[in-house]
Amino acid sequence: MPSRPGLTLLALTLLLLGPRWAVACSTCMSGDPTLTTLGLEKPFPGRLRITAGVMYRTESVGRDRIDHKDLTQTTATLALAWWPRADLALGVRLPWVWKEIKHTNTAETWTSALGDLSLDLRYYLTQYGGTQGHHLFALTASLRIPTAAQIHERGRPLDFDAQPGTGQSLIEPGFWYGFYAYPWFGSAQVAGQIGIGTGYQGYRFGNGFRASVLGQYAATRNLALQAGVDVRWSAPDSLGGMDDPDSGGFIGHLGMGLVVNVRPDLLLAARGQLPVLDALHGDHDEGPIVRVELAYDF
Amino acid sequence: MTFERITTWCITVVAGLVTAGCGSGGTRSPGVTVEYILRLPGTATPVQFHNTEGVEITIREAVLVLWSQTLEDTCTGPDFAHWPRRMWTWILPAAHAHADADPRVQPVPHLLSLVPAVTEEIFLGSAAPPPGTYCGLSVALRQADTDTMGLEHHPDMLGQTLSVRGTYRINGAEPVSFTVSTGRTLVPARRLLPAPLELSAALPRAQILLKIQYDRWFDGIDVENLDDPVQQELLFGNITESVRVVSVSRP
Numbered sequence: 001m002p003s004r005p006g007l008t009l010l011a012l013t014l015l016l017l018g019p020r021w022a023v024a025c026s027t028c029m030s031g032d033p034t035l036t037t038l039g040l041e042k043p044f045p046g047r048l049r050i051t052a053g054v055m056y057r058t059e060s061v062g063r064d065r066i067d068h069k070d071l072t073q074t075t076a077t078l079a080l081a082w083w084p085r086a087d088l089a090l091g092v093r094l095p096w097v098w099k100e101i102k103h104t105n106t107a108e109t110w111t112s113a114l115g116d117l118s119l120d121l122r123y124y125l126t127q128y129g130g131t132q133g134h135h136l137f138a139l140t141a142s143l144r145i146p147t148a149a150q151i152h153e154r155g156r157p158l159d160f161d162a163q164p165g166t167g168q169s170l171i172e173p174g175f176w177y178g179f180y181a182y183p184w185f186g187s188a189q190v191a192g193q194i195g196i197g198t199g200y201q202g203y204r205f206g207n208g209f210r211a212s213v214l215g216q217y218a219a220t221r222n223l224a225l226q227a228g229v230d231v232r233w234s235a236p237d238s239l240g241g242m243d244d245p246d247s248g249g250f251i252g253h254l255g256m257g258l259v260v261n262v263r264p265d266l267l268l269a270a271r272g273q274l275p276v277l278d279a280l281h282g283d284h285d286e287g288p289i290v291r292v293e294l295a296y297d298f
Numbered sequence: 299m300t301f302e303r304i305t306t307w308c309i310t311v312v313a314g315l316v317t318a319g320c321g322s323g324g325t326r327s328p329g330v331t332v333e334y335i336l337r338l339p340g341t342a343t344p345v346q347f348h349n350t351e352g353v354e355i356t357i358r359e360a361v362l363v364l365w366s367q368t369l370e371d372t373c374t375g376p377d378f379a380h381w382p383r384r385m386w387t388w389i390l391p392a393a394h395a396h397a398d399a400d401p402r403v404q405p406v407p408h409l410l411s412l413v414p415a416v417t418e419e420i421f422l423g424s425a426a427p428p429p430g431t432y433c434g435l436s437v438a439l440r441q442a443d444t445d446t447m448g449l450e451h452h453p454d455m456l457g458q459t460l461s462v463r464g465t466y467r468i469n470g471a472e473p474v475s476f477t478v479s480t481g482r483t484l485v486p487a488r489r490l491l492p493a494p495l496e497l498s499a500a501l502p503r504a505q506i507l508l509k510i511q512y513d514r515w516f517d518g519i520d521v522e523n524l525d526d527p528v529q530q531e532l533l534f535g536n537i538t539e540s541v542r543v544v545s546v547s548r549p
Contacts (some may be wrong), residue, residue: 065430067399105428107329108326111324112322158324
């Protein structure tokens, strides 16, 4: 259940923006009517976009009646992206994380706290094809900074899986391709995931990679439909010097979504992802992921 | 973008973060928890008793390692039958980690000074088992390692399971000193609970009280031949049988 402060943040954001929404027309500036969500935008100098999104997911690990845990996570993220130049995008993301874990002995753990800050960079290598530039290639890099504090109770840290952050830095270098041919849009991305240092309770992320392919079709000027595939592979994590047997492996999601142009420069996007390929290590299952996102271009 | 809008945004973000920061934190409910307590005789001086053969036994020191306690939900095997003594031993593998993932296990080992005993109750630890109905308890008796609680008072017990020192006297004769010690893993004590123990979200807590009837260790033992392996096996069997469940309560 999202906390009142998190909802306050979102409401304040929208209220303060509402009366002053101007018709900035990002699609005019980019020369492309494609409705694009965070990370898929077409660049132009001075572009500034803010996004508020909520993500919901579930996960279960461990053996029944031994060490089984059911995790429910809701994350609200505020993101800001800025294009100081036509070939460079800078972004920052700050999440608020709510977690609930149900343990095998009916114990329950709840946490609600600020998550790790992420800094994003996208460098556009080239754009070509037609007058509007159908093909875009970019190098991407993200740095997750361990700004989330470890949550304690009575002087002892709570279960690691309930923590809002890992305490470890993570870098994600990658490559992105976008294809713009209104009403069609496609993108593909691949990125490595590399942990730096050691996190809370001796945690070390199992390095890996993720890749995604997305297709989008604009049914109307204000509605686009999306479908895509996301895959992820990683080595097992380790905690306190011991490999976690219920971590790492491969998983593939099939995603469907839609993007709605609510009003000029205000987009509402909703997407669901269903795990369809599951080769995760040990006793580990991930449930569907649901995301809702509101994006505004200044 | 105007300076005014930028300023508004900055204020909004900062205000939101500050507001959100006030609500951060976490908590955990304990869930199902079982606590284990051992009742000791509280006797500071050597103890004296007679075994079933009428031999006078005086114990000056008795130290025993309780390795772990495990709740059992299946109690149909012969291990849970109340047999007065065992004629055979079961050698268990020597190396076992404390950090057993089984939540039914209370894994903290304790080195217990039964004689002299300066306290009356020792909190052995707790376990967080899954909900269910449990019928019995297994108590492991194994060698002390560096993690064993109480080892600092008896550092010579590292690698040992049992040490008993005392005297015996037959028919008023002069007392004869004896020492028995072993680093072997003893047969685990498997006991039925007084009544099935139901643990659930509605009944999450229980406390199990144990005792060790050390005055029964030498029953049926030829104390003049304690070096005989057969007599030692009988003694170790008696030690396993001496571990008893006193009561199960709901705190």
